[in-house]
Amino acid sequence: MTRKTSPKDSSDAAPKSDDQSLFDDFLPHLIARLAYQLNGDLVEKLRREGINVTRWRILAVLAMGDGITINEIIDRAMMQQSALSRALMSMEKEDYVRRVLRREDARYVEVFLTDKGRALFNSLNIVVRRRQRRLVKGFSAGELATAFTLLRRMSRNMLR
Numbered sequence: 001m002t003r004k005t006s007p008k009d010s011s012d013a014a015p016k017s018d019d020q021s022l023f024d025d026f027l028p029h030l031i032a033r034l035a036y037q038l039n040g041d042l043v044e045k046l047r048r049e050g051i052n053v054t055r056w057r058i059l060a061v062l063a064m065g066d067g068i069t070i071n072e073i074i075d076r077a078m079m080q081q082s083a084l085s086r087a088l089m090s091m092e093k094e095d096y097v098r099r100v101l102r103r104e105d106a107r108y109v110e111v112f113l114t115d116k117g118r119a120l121f122n123s124l125n126i127v128v129r130r131r132q133r134r135l136v137k138g139f140s141a142g143e144l145a146t147a148f149t150l151l152r153r154m155s156r157n158m159l160r
Contacts, residue, residue, distance in 0.1 A: 045127050054087045059121040066112045096120060
């Protein structure tokens with residue numbers, strides 16, 4: 001049985017074999033494939049700038065509001081603590097971040113971007129934003145808002 005395409009979706013899909021149709025109708029596979037495509041593209045672009053995805057995630061999280069704890073970075077950047085600790089040590093040596101004991105509670109360390117780290121983020125963010133524009137090319141504002149709403153809802157569903 002071959003999947004039929006309507007005129008509406010024929011520009012987005014070539015005829016598929018039964019096996020391919022099963023994958024293309026399985027949402028987790030489509031999400032994983034998109035993530036794989038995005039990560040592959042991102043890795044190459046960041047490599048040209050001399051940075052890896054781990055460091056990019058740390059920079060991005062801190063650029064959205066630094067002075068946060070290790071646990072907050074782990075949660076927001078979706079990283080393992082060991083990988084984060086190694087990356088932060090080298091980023092601190094290279095003067096991209098600084099770690100400071102929290103004044104109110106010295107059990108916590110807060111991480112901040114340095115001026116050098118913020119400059120690196122700003123230069124890389126141009127590349128990442130260009131990539132996002134490519135990803136959503138041809139989407140109307142309404143479609144884009146719907147896509148974000150649906151993806152956020154799917155993510156919340158997985159937390160339950």
